[in-house]
Amino acid sequence: MAYVNPRPQRWALLIGIDFYIPAMGPKSAKFIDFNHLRGCVNDVNLVASFLETRMGLDSNHIVKLTSTNLGTKDQSNPPEDPSLWPTRDNIIKSLEDLGEKSPGDLVYIHFSGHGAQVATAYSNSKGSGALDEVLVPTDVYEGSLGVRFVRDFEVAALLENLVRKHLHVTVVVDSCHSGSANRTTNHDGVRGLGMLDSTDHFPAPAQHETNTFLQAPLNNQVSRKAELRLNWLLEPSGYIFIGACASFQKAREKDMETGPTKQARHGVLTYHLITTLQQQHDLFARSVSELVEVIDVKTRKDYPNQSPFLEGDVEKPFFGVRSGGVARSDSADAHVFCIDAKSKICQLNRGHLHGIRAGDEYDILSSSANSVATVRVIRVNDMGCHVKPITDDDAGIQGVEIGFRAKRVSKWSSLARVGLVLEEEAQWVDEFRRLSEDRGSLYWSLLGDQDDEEKASVYISRTKAGVFELLDQSKTPLPNVPGVFEHDTHWADKILAYLDHVAKFRHIEGLGAKTTASKLRKQCTFQVVGKTDEEPATPDPPQRRDGNCYTQCPYRLDSLTKVEPVGDVIHIKHGEWVLLHFHNTGNSSVYLTVFLFAPDWSIKKLYPRGEGMSEEVKAQESSEHWLPFKMKTPDSCEVTVETIRAIVTKVRTKLDFTQKGVQSCLDPSELRTERKTPVGEAWEVYDVTISTSRPVT
Numbered sequence: 001m002a003y004v005n006p007r008p009q010r011w012a013l014l015i016g017i018d019f020y021i022p023a024m025g026p027k028s029a030k031f032i033d034f035n036h037l038r039g040c041v042n043d044v045n046l047v048a049s050f051l052e053t054r055m056g057l058d059s060n061h062i063v064k065l066t067s068t069n070l071g072t073k074d075q076s077n078p079p080e081d082p083s084l085w086p087t088r089d090n091i092i093k094s095l096e097d098l099g100e101k102s103p104g105d106l107v108y109i110h111f112s113g114h115g116a117q118v119a120t121a122y123s124n125s126k127g128s129g130a131l132d133e134v135l136v137p138t139d140v141y142e143g144s145l146g147v148r149f150v151r152d153f154e155v156a157a158l159l160e161n162l163v164r165k166h167l168h169v170t171v172v173v174d175s176c177h178s179g180s181a182n183r184t185t186n187h188d189g190v191r192g193l194g195m196l197d198s199t200d201h202f203p204a205p206a207q208h209e210t211n212t213f214l215q216a217p218l219n220n221q222v223s224r225k226a227e228l229r230l231n232w233l234l235e236p237s238g239y240i241f242i243g244a245c246a247s248f249q250k251a252r253e254k255d256m257e258t259g260p261t262k263q264a265r266h267g268v269l270t271y272h273l274i275t276t277l278q279q280q281h282d283l284f285a286r287s288v289s290e291l292v293e294v295i296d297v298k299t300r301k302d303y304p305n306q307s308p309f310l311e312g313d314v315e316k317p318f319f320g321v322r323s324g325g326v327a328r329s330d331s332a333d334a335h336v337f338c339i340d341a342k343s344k345i346c347q348l349n350r351g352h353l354h355g356i357r358a359g360d361e362y363d364i365l366s367s368s369a370n371s372v373a374t375v376r377v378i379r380v381n382d383m384g385c386h387v388k389p390i391t392d393d394d395a396g397i398q399g400v401e402i403g404f405r406a407k408r409v410s411k412w413s414s415l416a417r418v419g420l421v422l423e424e425e426a427q428w429v430d431e432f433r434r435l436s437e438d439r440g441s442l443y444w445s446l447l448g449d450q451d452d453e454e455k456a457s458v459y460i461s462r463t464k465a466g467v468f469e470l471l472d473q474s475k476t477p478l479p480n481v482p483g484v485f486e487h488d489t490h491w492a493d494k495i496l497a498y499l500d501h502v503a504k505f506r507h508i509e510g511l512g513a514k515t516t517a518s519k520l521r522k523q524c525t526f527q528v529v530g531k532t533d534e535e536p537a538t539p540d541p542p543q544r545r546d547g548n549c550y551t552q553c554p555y556r557l558d559s560l561t562k563v564e565p566v567g568d569v570i571h572i573k574h575g576e577w578v579l580l581h582f583h584n585t586g587n588s589s590v591y592l593t594v595f596l597f598a599p600d601w602s603i604k605k606l607y608p609r610g611e612g613m614s615e616e617v618k619a620q621e622s623s624e625h626w627l628p629f630k631m632k633t634p635d636s637c638e639v640t641v642e643t644i645r646a647i648v649t650k651v652r653t654k655l656d657f658t659q660k661g662v663q664s665c666l667d668p669s670e671l672r673t674e675r676k677t678p679v680g681e682a683w684e685v686y687d688v689t690i691s692t693s694r695p696v697t
Contacts, residue, residue, distance in 0.1 A: 017086045017136070018040045042265055066078070068080060091137055099161050110171075110270075113135065117131045242308060244267065252303055331508070334350035336348060345397075349654075365407055376388060412442055415443065458478075480662060574692055575630070582594075593646070600662060642689070647684075
C-alpha cells in the first residue's frame with residue numbers, strides 16, 4: 001500500500017553536461033574528445049525555471065549539477081563551482097541524498113547529456129561479453145582512476161532505494177545509447193556516444209565503480225527484475241520514467257524558439273516537455289501518458305525517428321500524486337500531427353490500422369480541453385488520416401495547434417449490436433434504454449423493438465433469480481463477465497460498463513484483420529517453436545532483452561518438445577513453457593508490437609515494454625526475437641484460451657490497445673467492436689492461440 005503524506009514536498013535533481021573534461025588514453029596515448037554538447041545546461045535552466053515559477057518549488061529544493069561548454073579551444077574544466085560539477089561522485093551522492101527525504105515526498109530527476117554502452121562491470125550478474133548502459137559524467141576519464149561512468153545497475157539500485165523509501169519518483173533522461181560520437185551538424189546533435197571500445201581508451205572498470213553499497217540490491221531477486229534496456233530501472237512500480245527515445249534511436253538537441261526573436265539550444269525532449277506543460281492551465285489535469293503522447297507528436301514532426309519512451313505509473317500526472325480525475329488518451333483518440341492553414345486540413349496520427357474510416361468525426365481539444373474545432377475524416381491511409389472542419393466557416397482550423405488531442409465523437413463504422421432478451425414482465429427494459437441513450441457509446445448500439453433480434457452480437461438478459469447477464473450470439477453467458485443483481489441500485493451502470501468493456505475488447509480484437517495478405521506476410525514469421533517444463537536459460541553472453549523478449553534463443557532447441565496445432569490452437573498443460581519465435585527474413589526493417597488477449601477481457605502489451613512506439617527488428621542484425629511464456633490457468637478454470645498477437649508494420653507507430661480485465665471497469669471505460677479492415681500493405685497481423693488446461697484430478 002502506498003505511503004500517504006498529507007503535505008508532501010517536492011525536490012529536484014537536475015543534471016546538465018555540455019562540457020566533458022578531456023583526457024589522454026593511457027594505452028593509445030591519444031587525446032580523447034567526448035563530443036561536447038551545447039543544450040544540456042540550457043535544459044537544466046529551463047526545467048529549474050518551470051519548477052520554480054509554475055510548480056512553486058523553492059530554489060533550496062533544487063540541486064543543479066552543470067558543466068558549461070564555453071566553446072573555447074583552451075577550456076580544460078567546467079567554469080562552475082567544482083562542488084556542483086556533474087562528476088560521477090557528485091551524481092551518485094546527490095542521488096543518495098534524495099533518499100533522505102520524507103516518505104511520501106515527490107522527487108524529480110532530470111539528466112541531459114551523453115549516454116553510451118561499455119563493457120560490463122557486472123559480469124557475474126550479466127555474463128561475460130555483456131554491455132552496461134551508462135550515463136557519461138563530466139569527468140568520464142580521470143587519470144589513474146580510469147573510466148568514470150555511472151552504470152545501469154548503479155542507477156537501478158539508487159532508484160530502487162528511493163522507491164523503497166516511499167518517495168514518488170519521476171525520472172527524465174534526455175540522452176540515448178545508439179548515437180555516434182562523430183555525428184553532429186551545425187543545426188542539431190546526437191546525445192549519445194554509441195558503443196565505446198573498452199579495450200583501448202576505456203580500460204576495465206576500477207574498483208570504485210563496484211562500490212559495496214550496490215551489493216545488497218544486486219542479489220538474485222532484484223537483479224532478475226532489472227530488465228536492462230533503455231531505462232536501467234526495475235519493475236515499473238512507484239516511479240515514472242520518460243526517455244528521449246527508444247533503445248534503437250538517437251536523441252537530438254537543436255536550436256529552439258524561446259521567444260518571438262530568441263533561440264536557444266535545447267534537447268528536443270526537454271524543450272517539448274516543458275513547453276507543453278507550460279501550456280496547461282491545470283498542471284495535474286492530464287496524465288503523463290497523455291502528456292508524452294503530445295510530446296511524441298511534436299517530436300516526430302521534426303525527427304520522425306525519435307520517439308519518447310514512457311514507463312511506470314503512467315496514469316498519474318507529471319511530478320504529481322493524484323490519479324483520480326486525470327485525463328488520459330483513449331485508443332479511440334488521435335492527435336494533430338500536421339496543419340495546412342491554407343486548405344484548412346489537418347493530419348492526425350491514426351489511420352486504417354487504428355480503425356479510422358472516411359466520415360469519422362472528431363472534436364479537436366486545446367491543452368485546456370476546450371473544443372476548438374469539429375472535423376470529419378476525408379482521406380485515410382494505413383497510419384494516418386486527413387481531416388477538415390465540418391462547417392465551412394471563416395474560423396476553420398484557426399486555433400488548432402500541433403499536438404492537440406482529437407477526441408472521437410462518432411460511433412465506429414461496425415458496432416456491436418446489442419439485443420435485449422425479454423421476459424413477460426420486463427419493466428427494467430425502459431429504464432435501461434433511457435440510460436443507454438443518455439450515456440451513449442462509441443462501441444455498441446442497442447437494437448430497437450422493430451429490429452431483427454438475430455442481428456445481435458451481444459445480448460442482455462435477466463435470469464429468474466434476478467441476475468442480469470451478458471450473453472453471446474448463442475445466448476450463452478459470456479465467460480468471466482460478472483452478473484449483476486437487480487436489487488443493486490447501480491445495476492444499469494454496471495451492465496453498461498461491462499458492455500463497453502467487452503465491445504472495446506472485440507473491436508480491438510478485430511483491428512488489423514484483413515482478407516488479403518500483404519507482402520509482410522512472406523517477409524516475417526511468428527510461431528510456436530516448442531514447449532518445455534524448464535525455465536529459460538540466460539544465453540552466454542546474455543543478449544539484450546525487453547521484458548520477455550530475447551534476441552538469442554534462451555533454450556537449446558533440441559531440448560524442446562514440438563507441438564502441433566489442433567485446428568489453429570496450440571494445446572499446452574498448466575505450468576508448461578512455450579517458446580515463440582519472430583523472424584524478419586526480408587531485406588528491410590520492420591516494427592514489432594506484441595499483445596496478449598486474455599480470457600478476463602484484458603489486453604496486455606508484451607513487447608516492447610512501456611507506452612512507447614513499436615520496436616525495430618532489423619533485416620540482418622538482430623532479425624530474430626524469442627519470447628518464452630509460462631502458461632497458467634486460474635484455480636477456478638480447467639481451461640483458458642489466450643491469443644498472442646504480433647502486429648508488424650513497415651513504419652514505426654504507436655498501438656495503445658491495452659485495457660484491464662472486465663472486473664476493473666466499473667468506472668466506465670471507453671471501448672470498441674469487431675470490424676473488417678481494408679487491405680493495408682503497411683502492416684500484417686500474426687496470431688498464436690494457446691489453450692492451457694489443468695490436469696484432471
